[in-house]
Amino acid sequence: MNNSDIRLNNLVLPQELGRLTIPQCEYLCREIRQKIIKTVLKNGGHLSSNLGTVELTVALHRVFHSPADKIIWDVGHQVYAHKLLTGRYDNFSSLRKENGISGFCRPGESEHDVFISGHSSTSISAALGFAEAMKQNGNKHHAIAIIGDGAFTGGLAYEGLNNAGKSNDNLIIILNHNDMSISKNVGAFAKYLTSIRGNTAYINAKKKVEQILANTPIVGEPIKNFLSVSKTAIKSVVYHSTMFEDMGFVYLGPIDGHNISELEEALRAAKKLHKPVFVHVNTIKGKGFRPAEINPGAFHAIPSSGYDKKNPNNNVTNSFSEIFGKKLCELADKDSNICAITAAMKYGTGLQHFASKHPNRFYDVGIAEQHAVTFSAGLACEGKIPVFAVYSSFLQRSYDQLIHDASIEKTHIVLGIDRSGFVGEDGETHQGLLDVPMLLTIPNTTVYSPSTYKELEMCLESALYKTDGIAAVRYPKGEETVTIGIEDTDSFSLLQNGSDKLAVSYGRIVHNLYAATDCDVLKLVKIYPIELSVIELCLNYKEIYFFEESSQAGGLAERLLAILYEHGYRGKFVITAVNGFVKQASVSSCLDKYELSVLGMKKILNLNESVNIEN
């Protein structure tokens, strides 16, 4: 095959990868990189991490036979090359678009996407499940987890590791070590990995020590003394010299993650061992795209609205996240008790301002949402006001900590819940549709859902100073809408149009409601607990239409209905909310689909009869 024939669209993939020479593979890697860069800069998506795994992906598909061998990608930030090599090339321009290719692994999309990905640190546990099942079935194929050092800060990864190391399976864990999670990776473990990463002489030195200890005659008095006393001790530390070996794995590495030969050699060695193997691969985030190599954090996620390549800082526009970050920093200027906590989302949550101004009170804990909440509770017990800024979907990881470590004792912690509601192109794994139902099950919790920047600022201040227990302020991804003539509040406001119908909503879609109807409109901002004055107000109406950008089951509308019912309300009560999981599509398309856009709301309000509630 000529190099010029080595094109993604000329090959039967992934099968024919194995027939290529190393230079041909390198040639293909260049095409893969170009395709990724071009598509991501156009469609948005994760750039830096996907550029770092091109050679690793090619090597994996040469050594293993997907889908018989199970290649399980953690998070999925790193999966674009895998997609291009497993049947998604032709349709790759639909990446992250409605009905298009997902930016993460989706089993429904391809038999090569064997496990769903989106949230971090799941791959080792999932791969161990596959490996154990295959063992039971007498299947000799391998399960391979590819997990970044960032995802290793999550406790689930450690739980997986703890169970995997004792197994005797065809399980291979590949550490994709790029020294970044989303911002710079943090924590003791990261420091430890980096100490191994730098030590290229590691394996050779180890071999040498081992040989010599076994064969050398003992010479010289102090040395003799030294060796006879400590031979066993030394042997044990030399043999078990990485944490992974301590945990039962064969450790291979560190490997140059951009050298296909070296990668293949390690993977073939791992494949032959038939026991748990840990392969440490060094990669460069953003590899092959100069701006991303220099500033990988800025190129972690590219928005779909286009991107200024030359000046990534120009891409920061105003947003709820920015306003949150700035306001919190401003409040912290005046109150030294305020602490800010993020789980590896310093930039995403707008906390970079706080971090640079108040570094001693800023905590990036890694992808460790459980720890973030329990740590916050500890801070609060000593008089601090901790504010944990987190994406709605990832807060699900903290459910038990919220209940057990904060709610029971009414410990005052503040949650800044970003990306609540529809998130658009990230799809079903990232939607912020469950935080309201989740928080409503937790006693001693106050929930704010501002609809404008000004309201976000007011709510944040109220959450800090006017509540106890858990105080959550939730706000959507992106920019505000403002309806002229409507007051900002941290409580609720009624727009009276002289109607006997009441339309109710909260969060950003309130503005759609103002545009959609002449009914009276109740905007809830402090949405929970439901105030008695809100209940009394509702009881004045004969028809209530509740629009909620949230999952319906256990959501605010159902809660309000139960309370109103108990107060004797028997009028019309129509709930428009979300049921089930919502696939990737623009936010406006999602709002349309669930009748939460202006048009959809009009339709519901004019129907004059109940819509079906799916169960």
Added chain:
Amino acid sequence: MNNSDIRLNNLVLPQELGRLTIPQCEYLCREIRQKIIKTVLKNGGHLSSNLGTVELTVALHRVFHSPADKIIWDVGHQVYAHKLLTGRYDNFSSLRKENGISGFCRPGESEHDVFISGHSSTSISAALGFAEAMKQNGNKHHAIAIIGDGAFTGGLAYEGLNNAGKSNDNLIIILNHNDMSISKNVGAFAKYLTSIRGNTAYINAKKKVEQILANTPIVGEPIKNFLSVSKTAIKSVVYHSTMFEDMGFVYLGPIDGHNISELEEALRAAKKLHKPVFVHVNTIKGKGFRPAEINPGAFHAIPSSGYDKKNPNNNVTNSFSEIFGKKLCELADKDSNICAITAAMKYGTGLQHFASKHPNRFYDVGIAEQHAVTFSAGLACEGKIPVFAVYSSFLQRSYDQLIHDASIEKTHIVLGIDRSGFVGEDGETHQGLLDVPMLLTIPNTTVYSPSTYKELEMCLESALYKTDGIAAVRYPKGEETVTIGIEDTDSFSLLQNGSDKLAVSYGRIVHNLYAATDCDVLKLVKIYPIELSVIELCLNYKEIYFFEESSQAGGLAERLLAILYEHGYRGKFVITAVNGFVKQASVSSCLDKYELSVLGMKKILNLNESVNIEN
């Protein structure tokens, strides 16, 4: 002071502990042990783990000054000696009784219980929160976490460790290493700890190697070669020879946890260092009580109903857990795809039968509920039918994994949810009152709530074979009640008494309802999703009384009301359920308090008007 004066009730504690001699302390430890054994055998509670920490507790309170120094006990299984030394001696006979001393740390009970405990693996994160807050406040006191090797299998502990090791705080982590979690501890990490535990020469050998490497002239050819090549490599492995040192801690240990002098020496050394220290303490679970030393698992938790000391196996009575375990084992005899998973609760969940009969399909993953679910999802992807048996309260740890790793792709995993509803003496941290609201927020989930053993068996079979997605079977702690003349079902059943009132319930309290009323009674067994036939049935009535042994907000009653409302129901709908957290008290006392006993139900049904719904 004479030894005879060294009595818990003669001393001002914990302050006067510091004045005692070591033999006097040992004398006091004997009294503490006797008090614990006597009280626990009478009241029930955790025995083995509390007997293991007596000397450690005394040493801690001699070296540190609680509550200025923050002593944070993980889980709380180990906290009885601490309670006896900090003001709870006089009232200790009320241990685990209604309005009495809690079996866990409760900040409301004493200023010495600085952080709530009940769920595992929280102490490091909490202690780090205290330590960071104290640092910010210029407070030089210490935060000390005491955590068992069992709790170390939880990912949250690792998240905490990862963040703690990089800090420069007055933080001390004490590993209470007894080689047990609740059953025998599992996992690679446990094996690793045990390898250190055994190595008493560890510290001395390390010191020696270090000295010699620094001072020795190099003599002899092969040795010279060896040292010059690998001196750096050896130094690095010798210095960083435990995982904890790798993670940034000073490691002290292993220490004999029953030798007060040795303990004190280590704690004083740790106190002086003013950086993160990891103290490895070896203890014997059940120490000082022969039957518990021999069989610590059997003496982990003693029921309040009394205990057969001589033959602990006699204490296993029939219970929902036992029936679950036996039925699952029986089904697994016929179906080799069934796998059983537990998070360190083999005996508690009745899985010992499965474990001994099908060891290759039985997985005790440690206290790692997150991993348990994601691992189950992996097994399911390869055609297995994983059944994760877990206590209701601990399932809260898996919320995100249920959503992300199972629900989205409708992956078929089965949950055996034990201890659902009131749990009695363990109190608010262990109540099983949130599993229903939690599961109802998760799409693609079927929930069964059997009221008898027979129904549990039927539901388990249906969950395995007649559902997809997540199938949960929830059942209470303890024994069944049977109402004669009522059919067992895995769906629902209506007892017609010719009434126009309908009383609805599910789970064990259905039997109270049968006894309480002449209304028609609807027993729900497959409680969710709510079947259309159930809705149609309800619509025939003018008054519905729903009794729920669950948290009300987002519970089944509110869900049913929302659906009925949408179908036009406007009759009476009275919900009797639980709001807020429920303190320790017998199950029957809790049922009384929330009007879920026969008497309470009668009261509600006769009131003929709605009860208040707290918001």
